[in-house]
Amino acid sequence: MASDSVPISGAIGLPKEAGSTWSETLHEWVITVDHKKLGLMYIGSALLFLVIGGIEAAIMRIQLAVPHAHFVSPEVFNRMFTMHGTTMIFFVAMTVLFGFGIYLVPLMIGTRDMAFPRLNAWGFWMSFFGGLLLYFSFIGGDGLYGAGSAPDVGWWAYAPLTSTAFSKGHSTDYWTIALLVAGFGTVATGVNLVTTIITMRCPGMTPGKMPLLAWMYLVMAGMLLFTITPLTAAQLMLMVDRYLGGHFFDTQAGGSAVIWMHFFWIFGHPEVYVLIIPAFAFISEIVPVFSRKPIFGYPIMVAATVAIGFVSMSVWAHHMFTVGMASYSNAFFVLTTMVVGIPTGIKIFNWLGTMWGGKIRYAVPMMFALGFLFQFLGAGLTGIMLGAAPFDWQLSGSYFVVAHFHYVIVGGILFSVFGAFYYWYPKMTGRMLNETLGKWHFWLFLIGFHLTFDTMHIPGILGMPRRIYTYEPGRGWELWNLIVSIGAIFQTVAILCFVVNLIWSYFRGRPAGNDPWDAWTLEWAVPSPPPAYNFAVIPEVRSRRPLWDAKHPEDPDWKYE
Amino acid sequence: MRVACGSSMKLRHLPQLAGAWLSIARCFAQSAARNSTSTSIFAPDSTPADAVFGLSIFVLVVTGVIFAIVFGLLLYAAIKFRRRANDDRREPLQIYGSDQLELAWTVIPVLIVIVLFMTSARVIHSVQDARRPPQSMEVTVIGHQFWWEYRYPQYGFVTANELHVPVSNPAHPMPTFLELRSADTDHSFWLPRLAGKTDLIPNHPNSTWIDPHETGLYLGQCAQYCGTQHAKMLLRAYVDSPADFDRWVRAQQQAPGDDTPLSPEAAEGRRVFNNTACINCHAIAGTAADGRFGPDLTHLMSRETIASGISLNTGETLRRWVQNPAAIKPGALMPAMNLTDKELDEVTAYLLTLH
Numbered sequence: 001m002a003s004d005s006v007p008i009s010g011a012i013g014l015p016k017e018a019g020s021t022w023s024e025t026l027h028e029w030v031i032t033v034d035h036k037k038l039g040l041m042y043i044g045s046a047l048l049f050l051v052i053g054g055i056e057a058a059i060m061r062i063q064l065a066v067p068h069a070h071f072v073s074p075e076v077f078n079r080m081f082t083m084h085g086t087t088m089i090f091f092v093a094m095t096v097l098f099g100f101g102i103y104l105v106p107l108m109i110g111t112r113d114m115a116f117p118r119l120n121a122w123g124f125w126m127s128f129f130g131g132l133l134l135y136f137s138f139i140g141g142d143g144l145y146g147a148g149s150a151p152d153v154g155w156w157a158y159a160p161l162t163s164t165a166f167s168k169g170h171s172t173d174y175w176t177i178a179l180l181v182a183g184f185g186t187v188a189t190g191v192n193l194v195t196t197i198i199t200m201r202c203p204g205m206t207p208g209k210m211p212l213l214a215w216m217y218l219v220m221a222g223m224l225l226f227t228i229t230p231l232t233a234a235q236l237m238l239m240v241d242r243y244l245g246g247h248f249f250d251t252q253a254g255g256s257a258v259i260w261m262h263f264f265w266i267f268g269h270p271e272v273y274v275l276i277i278p279a280f281a282f283i284s285e286i287v288p289v290f291s292r293k294p295i296f297g298y299p300i301m302v303a304a305t306v307a308i309g310f311v312s313m314s315v316w317a318h319h320m321f322t323v324g325m326a327s328y329s330n331a332f333f334v335l336t337t338m339v340v341g342i343p344t345g346i347k348i349f350n351w352l353g354t355m356w357g358g359k360i361r362y363a364v365p366m367m368f369a370l371g372f373l374f375q376f377l378g379a380g381l382t383g384i385m386l387g388a389a390p391f392d393w394q395l396s397g398s399y400f401v402v403a404h405f406h407y408v409i410v411g412g413i414l415f416s417v418f419g420a421f422y423y424w425y426p427k428m429t430g431r432m433l434n435e436t437l438g439k440w441h442f443w444l445f446l447i448g449f450h451l452t453f454d455t456m457h458i459p460g461i462l463g464m465p466r467r468i469y470t471y472e473p474g475r476g477w478e479l480w481n482l483i484v485s486i487g488a489i490f491q492t493v494a495i496l497c498f499v500v501n502l503i504w505s506y507f508r509g510r511p512a513g514n515d516p517w518d519a520w521t522l523e524w525a526v527p528s529p530p531p532a533y534n535f536a537v538i539p540e541v542r543s544r545r546p547l548w549d550a551k552h553p554e555d556p557d558w559k560y561e
Numbered sequence: 562m563r564v565a566c567g568s569s570m571k572l573r574h575l576p577q578l579a580g581a582w583l584s585i586a587r588c589f590a591q592s593a594a595r596n597s598t599s600t601s602i603f604a605p606d607s608t609p610a611d612a613v614f615g616l617s618i619f620v621l622v623v624t625g626v627i628f629a630i631v632f633g634l635l636l637y638a639a640i641k642f643r644r645r646a647n648d649d650r651r652e653p654l655q656i657y658g659s660d661q662l663e664l665a666w667t668v669i670p671v672l673i674v675i676v677l678f679m680t681s682a683r684v685i686h687s688v689q690d691a692r693r694p695p696q697s698m699e700v701t702v703i704g705h706q707f708w709w710e711y712r713y714p715q716y717g718f719v720t721a722n723e724l725h726v727p728v729s730n731p732a733h734p735m736p737t738f739l740e741l742r743s744a745d746t747d748h749s750f751w752l753p754r755l756a757g758k759t760d761l762i763p764n765h766p767n768s769t770w771i772d773p774h775e776t777g778l779y780l781g782q783c784a785q786y787c788g789t790q791h792a793k794m795l796l797r798a799y800v801d802s803p804a805d806f807d808r809w810v811r812a813q814q815q816a817p818g819d820d821t822p823l824s825p826e827a828a829e830g831r832r833v834f835n836n837t838a839c840i841n842c843h844a845i846a847g848t849a850a851d852g853r854f855g856p857d858l859t860h861l862m863s864r865e866t867i868a869s870g871i872s873l874n875t876g877e878t879l880r881r882w883v884q885n886p887a888a889i890k891p892g893a894l895m896p897a898m899n900l901t902d903k904e905l906d907e908v909t910a911y912l913l914t915l916h
Binding site for chain 2: 073074075078152154158159160161165166251252254255256257258291292293294296297298299300322323324326327330331334335338339341342345346348349350352353355356357358359360361362370373374377378381382384385387388389390391392393394395396397398461462463464465466467468469470471472474475476552555557560561
């Protein structure tokens with residue numbers, strides 16, 4: 001019974017190398033190709049950039065708290081929103097999701113590392129150096145003898161604002177090259193994840209028995225290969241324009257500004273799904289374990305994910321309803337945009353089905369997961385509003401859009417990432433995160449999130465465009481902007497609780513043991529933190545929930561799947 | 562689930578139902594929008610904005626009902642199926658899925674999507690493919706960093722930052738068609754109460770149209786990030802009665818000319834203006850000044866505001882602006898010309914004659 005389905009737990013007792021100096025430790029981390037160390041490094045760098053991006057957001061919210069404020073100059077404000085967007089998408093969201101993926105996927109599919117461990121390290125360092133390069137622009141942006149300045153063309157850097165005529169100095173070049181470099185790392189990691197998931201699964205783990213997280217990372221990584229490439233191509237063309245006299249986007253010489261928009265959004269919209277699918281993955285692991293039931297409709301969840309992967313490649317121009325496309329083009333993108341909502345809706349219903357009839361335990365990971373479910377529902381529905389092109393003619397480019405995508409990214413992705421932290425931190429460190437601090441974190445962040453991003457829809461409806469460094473009084477925007485800014489204070493305090501929790505629990509947290517949540521996937525069969533080789537003996541599985549089978553030999557899953 | 566069945570059945574009755582919702586929503590919107598500084602998209606006063614508003618309310622109702630039902634189900638499940646204090650520690654019944662349920666929550670969203678797509682497509686068609694009646698007005702809007710140029714090809718004059726259009730009586734529509742162009746970067750033309758936004762993109766002429774139903778001032782601002790002063794690229798549209806509009810057009814068509822008699826100070830100001838770089842960027846009809854890089858100043862004093870709507874157009878603000886534009890609008894492309902105080906007074910006196 002158990003012997004063929006239970007992975008061997010426990011570590012082979014290697015003597016711990018005592019007395020390594022900090023430089024030896026640092027060296028070990030720099031040269032490592034271990035997927036767990038690289039995963040933690042991804043997560044660590046994402047947290048660093050999260051704090052930086054958060055400070056940028058705070059600066060903007062101070063400036064916008066009242067009309068005609070003079071907290072920062074227009075130039076600084078424009079740099080702040082450009083850097084905030086670029087940082088949060090490329091160096092926080094992507095990075096933290098890669099971190100969890102790289103850490104968890106090999107453990108969950110029962111293998112000892114990624115398919116290409118060196119490529120894995122290369123991918124991390126490329127992404128990280130991309131981030132450093134972006135921030136070096138603060139010193140080198142205007143050319144080395146100038147005071148320096150960061151990019152200020154917005155995170156989607158529409159042409160022709162990026163041409164040398166309008167963006168002098170080097171700030172745009174730092175933006176371009178940073179994303180180019182990070183993009184290479186991203187593609188490498190995408191290739192690595194796809195290969196790992198396809199070829200490295202443990203015996204018995206047929207595609208239909210993979211944990212949903214592995215399925216979702218497979219789809220996400222596959223999408224990366226198709227979405228990063230147009231961005232890379234566009235960045236190269238922009239560099240040709242700026243340095244080699246090209247005219248791809250140079251409208252003064254007959255180039256096209258609209259073609260940049262197509263290139264950017266055919267990257268940009270699938271990118272949203274690249275970010276949200278790993279969030280779905282976390283929710284699909286957390287909700288079942290804390291509801292004490294298997295995921296509802298596993299095959300449908302897989303099919304819905306794959307469907308999202310494909311359909312999301314055909315929706316990009318809904319970012320361009322106002323650029324003057326023909327009416328039938330607009331109608332086409334309304335249809336595809338609405339269609340992508342169907343598999344997404346199916347997912348929400350399946351999570352609901354998973355909770356239904358369960359015994360839900362409200363530990364912090366589940367609280368964040370539940371927050372995700374409610375907020376992602378709202379984000380999806382404002383997405384439907386924006387998908388109706390005529391409604392979008394009014395809402396696009398307004399604060400309503402800003403509220404919508406922060407609902408997706410903060411209310412959806414970030415909440416699920418916080419859930420993932422509380423859920424897998426014990427596995428990664430061997431210690432539980434503090435529950436009380438975790439609840440403070442959750443409630444403060446929930447209040448701050450809703451104060452900020454629920455309210456933010458309203459000035460959009462009242463005609464307030466995004467990316468403005470100040471605004472006119474008397475249009476009914478003042479109160480809402482003040483509330484939005486107050487919400488940011490709550491979020492800041494919540495993040496502080498989180499960071500303190502991460503540090504405090506690392507030293508003082510309650511020891512976790514192998515399986516603190518009584519969970520069912522393979523990562524919980526190995527010690528916390530897992531040994532370098534993960535599994536002493538490669539496990540063999542017979543169902544999607546190998547640890548359920550081991551814990552309930554009288555009622556194993558493989559009898560029903 | 563009930564939502565979706567309802568919506569699909571309503572398909573035939575959509576216009577009537579939408580009409581009913583609209584009249585209710587309009588009551589709320591219009592009571593809120595009577596002050597003229599409102600830029601709310603829910604206070605439409607022109608056919609395209611109205612069509613969008615109607616669709617908005619329909620979409621809001623559909624999504625609102627979906628939200629209420631799914632939110633309710635989630636909340637119910639989250640509370641009802643929580644682990645109780647007296648839990649027996651046994652695992653609940655393990656359920657793997659249900660084909661019937663999956664089918665239900667696939668088919669129902671498909672129906673909703675069909676309804677939303679068809680209603681959206683209809684509004685897209687009605688706004689974008691609207692027929693242009695022969696008596697319609699034409700204005701060419703050119704976006705600049707960071708101001709608006711308006712050309713009236715039917716009347717042969719150019720003005721800046723303050724758009725004037727005639728009011729359109731719904732019985733005898735007099736729509737204004739706007740051709741949207743950009744001189745530099747991307748901009749977006751957005752008067753929320755008159756129409757949704759349309760971008761101004763260099764090398765990519767666009768168009769939109771409005772037919773305001775009430776006279777008065779409508780506000781808006783550039784809605785596509787265009788550079789440092791994107792925030793202060795404000796839009797002002799004056800909707801005039803036909804008589805007022807004709808009067809305004811006639812006034813704009815007159816050109817002062819180089820030999821217009823001026824006070825000695827203003828005449829000296831004109832000399833400074835013509836001998837400084839001003840005329841490279843600004844045009845004053847009938848004079849040597851024919852630059853097109855900055856706003857046309859022919860009838861500067863017929864405008865209520867300067868610098869794209871950011872401050873009132875008075876002698877004092879004009880003088881401060883000419884002295885150092887960057888002090889008022891940092892990032893504006895007009896340089897400070899380093900004029901002496903005397904020259905500033907003279908140029909201001911000249912500008913004040915440009916009625």
